[in-house]
Amino acid sequence: xxxxxxxxxxxxxxxxxxxxxxxxxxxxxxxxxxxxxxxxxxxxxxxxxxxxxxxxxxxxxxxxxxxxxxxxxxxxxxxxxxxxxxxxxxxxxxxxxxxxxxxxxxxxxxxxxxxxxx
Amino acid sequence: xxxxxxxxxxxxxxxxxxxxxxxxxxxxxxxxxxxxxxxxxxxxxxxxxxxxxxxxxxxxxxxxxxxxxxxxxxxxxxxxxxxxxxxxxxxxxxxxxxxxxxxxxxxxxxxxxxxxxx
Numbered sequence: 001x002x003x004x005x006x007x008x009x010x011x012x013x014x015x016x017x018x019x020x021x022x023x024x025x026x027x028x029x030x031x032x033x034x035x036x037x038x039x040x041x042x043x044x045x046x047x048x049x050x051x052x053x054x055x056x057x058x059x060x061x062x063x064x065x066x067x068x069x070x071x072x073x074x075x076x077x078x079x080x081x082x083x084x085x086x087x088x089x090x091x092x093x094x095x096x097x098x099x100x101x102x103x104x105x106x107x108x109x110x111x112x113x114x115x116x117x118x
Numbered sequence: 119x120x121x122x123x124x125x126x127x128x129x130x131x132x133x134x135x136x137x138x139x140x141x142x143x144x145x146x147x148x149x150x151x152x153x154x155x156x157x158x159x160x161x162x163x164x165x166x167x168x169x170x171x172x173x174x175x176x177x178x179x180x181x182x183x184x185x186x187x188x189x190x191x192x193x194x195x196x197x198x199x200x201x202x203x204x205x206x207x208x209x210x211x212x213x214x215x216x217x218x219x220x221x222x223x224x225x226x227x228x229x230x231x232x233x234x235x236x
Contacts, residue, residue, distance in 0.1 A: 108164060
């Protein structure tokens with residue numbers, strides 16, 4: 001597809017269950033980002049992958065959150081033992097590298113997964 | 119601490135009534151200021167990137183400007199279809215990982231919700 005895709009679009013789960021959210025970035029984009037958008041809050045950075053390097057996990061709110069990226073493309077965000085405060089829209093974005101590293105490319109976002117924890 | 123503040127939180131305009139949205143930022147070394155538009159239930163859509171004070175960019179009825187402390191998104195003669203939430207984000211020079219190309223996460227403001235009435 002032409003853009004970033006995410007699945008599922010909506011996920012309702014019970015407190016304590018594990019969930020997996022999927023992101024398919026734009027073909028050729030080596031950088032992939034996960035953000036969380038809670039009601040009334042700005043987008044909150046979670047994790048960042050760049051190529052085959054170790055990810056930047058500095059935004060993950062707790063050890064219940066993890067993410068992986070297989071083959072430098074598709075990424076899965078996993079939330080274990082979900083809590084009600086995990087309810088939010090989870091957004092994935094991707095970007096392609098610049099030449100020379102002197103400028104910084106925009107990120108293209110997917111439509112998000114709306115997670116509701118009951 | 120890097121921070122982005124957007125004002126006003128909400129703005130109601132009549133069709134054709136020009137106005138401006140503000141994005142104030144504090145960052146340890148600006149490596150790009152980004153404007154996005156977000157429609158309900160969708161991911162943010164990229165509008166502009168500004169890199170240095172004095173830079174301006176235009177797209178249809180929108181014009182973005184940048185100073186050393188803030189950015190403005192000017193909307194000239196808005197139409198109802200311009201109604202959306204406008205997000206401002208910055209990328210800091212304080213990157214935890216030293217990659218070439220795209221580097222690091224974006225820090226977002228909470229957005230300005232614009233409503234344009236016919």
